[in-house]
Amino acid sequence: MTEIIQDLTLLLLVSLPINLLFHKIQWPSIMGYLVAGVLIGPHALGLISDPESVEHLAEIGVILLMFLIGLEFSLSHILKNVGRIFTAGILQLGSTIGFVALFSSVLGYSMRTGMVLGILVGLSSTAIILKMVTDRAEIDTDHGRVVIGVLLFQDICVLPFMLMVPLLGGETPLSIGDLTWALLKSGLAVGGVFFASRLLVPKILHGVARFGNKEHLTLFVILLILGTAWVGHFLGLTMAMGAFIAGMILSESDYQHQISLDILPVKDYFSSIFFISVGMLLNIGVFWQHAGMYLGAAAALILLKGFLGTVAVLLSRYSAGVAMMTGLYLAQAGEFSLILASLSAQTGGLTSDQYQDFLIVALLSMLATPPLIQWANPLLKRLVKKSQRIQTAPSDSEMDKLTKHVIIAGYGMIGQHLSRVLQEIRIGFLVVERDGEKIKKAMQHQAPVLYGDASHRDTLQRAGIEKARVLVVSKPDPNYMEQVVRLARMLNPDIYIMARTRSDVHVELLTAAGANLVIPEEFETSIEIFTRVLREFRIPNNIIEQQVELVRMEGYSMFRGLSLNAESLNKFSTYLTASLTDSVPLGEGDWATGKTIGDLDLRKQTGARLIAVVRLGEVHANPDSSFNLKVEDLLVLFGRHAMLDKAVARVRKGAPVEEPQQDEK
Known part of the structure; x- marks a missing residue:
C-alpha cells in the first residue's frame, strides 16, 4: 500500500508542473501526461516502483x-x-x-x-x-x-x-x-x-x-x-x-x-493516470538506436x-x-x-x-495525436473544398432579393426558435447548415436553408454576408465559432454578430474575433432563475426588468474586462420597501370572483388599496364597496411589497390575516 x-x-509531482507548462503554451493536456509518463517510466528515470498497480x-x-x-x-x-x-x-x-x-x-x-x-x-x-x-x-x-x-x-x-x-x-x-x-x-x-x-x-x-x-x-x-x-x-x-x-x-x-x-x-x-501509464511503455533506449526508422x-x-x-x-x-x-x-x-x-x-x-518495434511505433502515433489534432484542424478546414454544392439553397433570384437579412449559422434549438419567430414577423433570414439531418428539419419547417460550412468564405458570400444586417452563430464548437465570427467581420465590418457559447470562458475569445454580443448559456440561465424567483415573490415586472438589465450590464461588462458601479445592484432593497403598484387578473377559481369589493375588505385585511378595476378595456377608478368582481377583471393594487403579497393571497384564496394592517401615513 x-x-x-x-x-x-510521484505521478502528480512530475505530471503537474509538465501539465502546467503545456497549458501555458496552449498544448493539449494529454500531451503533458504522455510526456510525464515517458520521463518517469522504467525506460527513463525509473521512478515508479510498481507499474502494474x-x-x-x-x-x-x-x-x-x-x-x-x-x-x-x-x-x-x-x-x-x-x-x-x-x-x-x-x-x-x-x-x-x-x-x-x-x-x-x-x-x-x-x-x-x-x-x-x-x-x-x-x-x-x-x-x-x-x-x-x-x-x-x-x-x-x-x-x-x-x-x-x-x-x-x-x-x-x-x-x-x-x-x-x-x-x-x-x-x-x-x-x-x-x-x-x-x-x-x-x-x-x-x-x-x-x-x-x-x-x-x-x-x-x-x-x-x-x-x-x-x-x-x-x-x-x-x-x-x-x-x-x-x-x-x-x-x-x-x-x-x-x-x-x-x-x-x-x-x-x-x-x-x-x-x-x-x-x-x-x-x-x-484518466490522467491512464495517459501517464501509456507514456511509461515507451523504451527510449531502443527508440534512439533507430529513431529515423521509427519516426x-x-x-x-x-x-x-x-x-x-x-x-x-x-x-x-x-x-x-x-x-x-x-x-x-x-x-x-x-x-x-x-x-x-x-x-x-x-x-x-x-x-x-516485431512486438518491440510495433510498440514504439504505436506509442509514437499516440503521442503525436494530440498536437496533430490541435495544429492540423485549421489546415484541414482550409483544405476542404471551399466551393460546396448548394443542395437546398434558395434560387438565385431569391438570394438576390435578400438584403438586411439575418444569417443563422446552425439549425439547432436556438436556430429553430429564432427562424420560427422571424418567419412569423416576416423578417428575411437564411439558415446556413452542414448537417444533413438538420437540413431536412429546416426544409420541413419551410425555412430557407443553404447547405455549406459557415467558416468558409464562399459559403458566407453565397449567403449574402455583405448585405446582411445580423449574423447569429450557435454551434457547440468554440473554435469553429471563432472562425465564423472572424471571417464574417472581415467580409462585412458593419454586420451585427451575436454568438452563443456554453460557458463564459469563451466570451473574450469570440469578442476579440469580432462578435458584438456573446451570450453564455450559464449566465443567461442564472438570470432566468432569479427572474422566476422574483416573480414568485410578486415583484412587479418593471422592477424585475430593471434588475435584469443591471445584472446583464454588470455581467457582460465583467466578461469584457470592464466594471460597472456595484452600488447599482444595491438599490433593490429600496424598491422592496417603497410603495408599488401591481395588477392581478381574476380567474374562475379565484376566491374573489363573484364577490364585491366590500367582501374583499383589502384595506383592512392587508393594508393594500384597490385603486382601479379594468374590465373589457374600461377603467373603473376607485370603485365603491358594492362593485361586483367578475372573471377576467384586472385589479390594480397599491401598497408596499408585503401588503401586496397579502392582498394577492386574499384575492386568490381568501386567506385571512391575523393582524390587520394599519394605514401608513
Whole structure:
C-alpha cells in the first residue's frame, strides 16, 4: 500500500508542473501526461516502483471516461444513423487490415503476421480520442458523432480479434465459423447488456432519487458503472464498453447533469493516470538506436490510417469536411492494439523484435495525436473544398432579393426558435447548415436553408454576408465559432454578430474575433432563475426588468474586462420597501370572483388599496364597496411589497390575516 501511495505522489509531482507548462503554451493536456509518463517510466528515470498497480488505476480512468462519454452521447442519434456509422467502421477497419496484410506480404512477412499487424494498426485509441473530443466540445459535431460511432464499432470488434490473434499465431487452420460466432457473440452481448439495463436502471434510479439523498444517488451510479463494466467483461466485452453502455442508458434521464458533475472530478484524476501509464511503455533506449526508422514508420501509419479513414467516411455518404476530420482523429494505434500485440507475442503471432518495434511505433502515433489534432484542424478546414454544392439553397433570384437579412449559422434549438419567430414577423433570414439531418428539419419547417460550412468564405458570400444586417452563430464548437465570427467581420465590418457559447470562458475569445454580443448559456440561465424567483415573490415586472438589465450590464461588462458601479445592484432593497403598484387578473377559481369589493375588505385585511378595476378595456377608478368582481377583471393594487403579497393571497384564496394592517401615513 505504501508503494502505491508513493507512486501516485510521484505521478502528480512530475505530471503537474509538465501539465502546467503545456497549458501555458496552449498544448493539449494529454500531451503533458504522455510526456510525464515517458520521463518517469522504467525506460527513463525509473521512478515508479510498481507499474502494474498504476495500470490498474489507469483502467479505472478509462472506465470512467467511457461512462461520461456515453452520458453525453446522443443515443437517439446513434440509433438513427447506426447504418451509416457502422458502414464507416467496417470500411475503415476492413480496408486497414487488408492493406497492411497485403503490404506485409510484399515485404516478406507471412499472411498470418500481416493479418495480425493489420488488426493492430486498424484499431484507434478510444481513450485519447474521446478525451480530445470532450475537451474540444466536439461531441455534438458531425465528425465527433462519426468518430465516436467508429470507435464504438472497433470496441465491439475487440472480442473477435482477441479470439483471432491466438489462432493467427498458431499452426491450426482458421475457422470462419468460430470467427463469425465470436462477432455474433460480441453483438449479442452489447445488445443484451443494453436492453436489460434499459428496462431496469431507469426504474431503480428513480426509486433511489426519490427515497434517498444525493449520496445514495452517487453510490448507485458508481455501482452501475462498475457493475456494467464487470458484466460486459464477463460476457467477453471490454470493461470500457460496459461503462459506455451504462452512460448511454443514463444519457436521457433527468439526472444526467447531476451525475456528470459528481463523476467528473474522479474521472479526470484516474484518466490522467491512464495517459501517464501509456507514456511509461515507451523504451527510449531502443527508440534512439533507430529513431529515423521509427519516426518514419509512425508517420506512415498516421498517413495510411488518415487516408483510409477519410475514404471510408466519404463512402458512407458524409461530407468531405466530416470525412477528413474523422480520418485525422482515427489516425493512430490504440490501447487495445497494445494489449493485442502483447497477446500475439505470447502466442507466436509476433516475434519479440516485431512486438518491440510495433510498440514504439504505436506509442509514437499516440503521442503525436494530440498536437496533430490541435495544429492540423485549421489546415484541414482550409483544405476542404471551399466551393460546396448548394443542395437546398434558395434560387438565385431569391438570394438576390435578400438584403438586411439575418444569417443563422446552425439549425439547432436556438436556430429553430429564432427562424420560427422571424418567419412569423416576416423578417428575411437564411439558415446556413452542414448537417444533413438538420437540413431536412429546416426544409420541413419551410425555412430557407443553404447547405455549406459557415467558416468558409464562399459559403458566407453565397449567403449574402455583405448585405446582411445580423449574423447569429450557435454551434457547440468554440473554435469553429471563432472562425465564423472572424471571417464574417472581415467580409462585412458593419454586420451585427451575436454568438452563443456554453460557458463564459469563451466570451473574450469570440469578442476579440469580432462578435458584438456573446451570450453564455450559464449566465443567461442564472438570470432566468432569479427572474422566476422574483416573480414568485410578486415583484412587479418593471422592477424585475430593471434588475435584469443591471445584472446583464454588470455581467457582460465583467466578461469584457470592464466594471460597472456595484452600488447599482444595491438599490433593490429600496424598491422592496417603497410603495408599488401591481395588477392581478381574476380567474374562475379565484376566491374573489363573484364577490364585491366590500367582501374583499383589502384595506383592512392587508393594508393594500384597490385603486382601479379594468374590465373589457374600461377603467373603473376607485370603485365603491358594492362593485361586483367578475372573471377576467384586472385589479390594480397599491401598497408596499408585503401588503401586496397579502392582498394577492386574499384575492386568490381568501386567506385571512391575523393582524390587520394599519394605514401608513
